[in-house]
Amino acid sequence: MTAPSSASHAVARAPTGVANSTGTSGDYGPLALIAGAVRRERALVITTFAILALALPTIVALTVETRTLAGLNVWIKPLKFDASVALLLATYAIGFGLARADDRRRLWVRGAVGLVIVSAVLEIAYISFQAARGEASHFNLSSRWEIVAFQLMGMFAVILTAGAAVAAVLVWRAGPGRLGNGLWLGLVLGFGLTFVLGIVTGFAIGGNGGHFVAAAGAMPGNDLGGIPVFGWSREVGDLRAAHFVGLHVMQILPLVGWAADRLAPRASPWAVLVMALALTGLTVWALVVALSGQSVVPAGW
Numbered sequence: 030m031t032a033p034s035s036a037s038h039a040v041a042r043a044p045t046g047v048a049n050s051t052g053t054s055g056d057y058g059p060l061a062l063i064a065g066a067v068r069r070e071r072a073l074v075i076t077t078f079a080i081l082a083l084a085l086p087t088i089v090a091l092t093v094e095t096r097t098l099a100g101l102n103v104w105i106k107p108l109k110f111d112a113s114v115a116l117l118l119a120t121y122a123i124g125f126g127l128a129r130a131d132d133r134r135r136l137w138v139r140g141a142v143g144l145v146i147v148s149a150v151l152e153i154a155y156i157s158f159q160a161a162r163g164e165a166s167h168f169n170l171s172s173r174w175e176i177v178a179f180q181l182m183g184m185f186a187v188i189l190t191a192g193a194a195v196a197a198v199l200v201w202r203a204g205p206g207r208l209g210n211g212l213w214l215g216l217v218l219g220f221g222l223t224f225v226l227g228i229v230t231g232f233a234i235g236g237n238g239g240h241f242v243a244a245a246g247a248m249p250g251n252d253l254g255g256i257p258v259f260g261w262s263r264e265v266g267d268l269r270a271a272h273f274v275g276l277h278v279m280q281i282l283p284l285v286g287w288a289a290d291r292l293a294p295r296a297s298p299w300a301v302l303v304m305a306l307a308l309t310g311l312t313v314w315a316l317v318v319a320l321s322g323q324s325v326v327p328a329g330w
Contacts, residue, residue, distance in 0.1 A: 057207035058287055066122035069133065073122035076146050077115050080153055084111040087157070096163050099252045101260075103160045110156050113276075114149050117189065120279055121145060124196030124220055129203050138199065145192040148185035155182060168239050186231060193279055194224040211297025215286025218305045219279035226275030226312045233316060234268045242266030244322025256326055263326045266319035275312045282308070 067074050091104040125133065125142060132138055155178060159166035169175045197220035205213040234240050243265040252260050261267040285304045289297035315325050
């Protein structure tokens with residue numbers, strides 16, 4: 030008896046709802062992934078759009094608000110979290126949506142989806158609530174209930190990041206199917222590395238008691254003067270840079286894999302591996318530089 034070919038193995042393990050084929054991501058790309066997520070993971074998709082909808086009144090509040098926190102408008106932080114959490118949930122919807130039908134029905138998988146959604150909603154709700162009060166949500170130890178709330182936020186952040194590990198396992202078990210080797214490997218490594226790098230950099234921020242690290246002890250008093258959009262400090266170490274890169278590996282690697290499948294199919298896994306090493310190295314570099322008290326932004330920027 031001869032062993033089944035790799036192509037037949039890929040067909041046998043194609044995600045449910047995707048026609049069996051030995052094709053590549055040329056016929057099953059980003060739009061198909063999104064459509065599959067909408068069909069198969071509606072709870073995650075609905076929560077994503079709910080959080081995006083919440084961003085609209087946040088933008089309105091931002092335009093009329095005069096209060097500041099850490100030197101910035103109190104609604105800046107909730108708006109950033111609305112965008113980042115919505116993107117995270119949308120990416121998870123794609124990953125969970127690619128799981129085999131029998132895996133998606135498993136209790137632990139549905140439980141993981143539920144925990145991710147609850148954690149996301151409570152995280153956004155608390156950050157917005159504190160902004161409305163003009164109070165900090167992170168590292169706020171000014172009262173007993175805020176200490177408890179901050180500890181719960183840490184737990185929610187771990188759960189949200191752990192969702193990436195579950196997605197990595199599910200996509201791995203589903204096999205390439207019509208995804209193409211580069212796109213499939215990009216999804217598996219993207220989710221897996223996001224979990225590892227997100228946890229490491231997140232705990233670095235929590236263990237440091239904040240995102241700033243000053244080499245000479247001259248800690249900045251606010252977030253003013255950071256680079257546009259991201260807000261990372263130009264003057265001292267800022268752990269948020271490493272955390273940002275680590276969390277977004279799960280979006281970057283699948284795009285690299287999909288593009289490589291179309292341009293150079295035979296080399297696409299290698300392209301994903303090289304980019305995975307580069308992003309891991311970039312995250313580690315940003316973390317080490319920040320922990321040394323230096324800004325990752327070149328002087329003068």
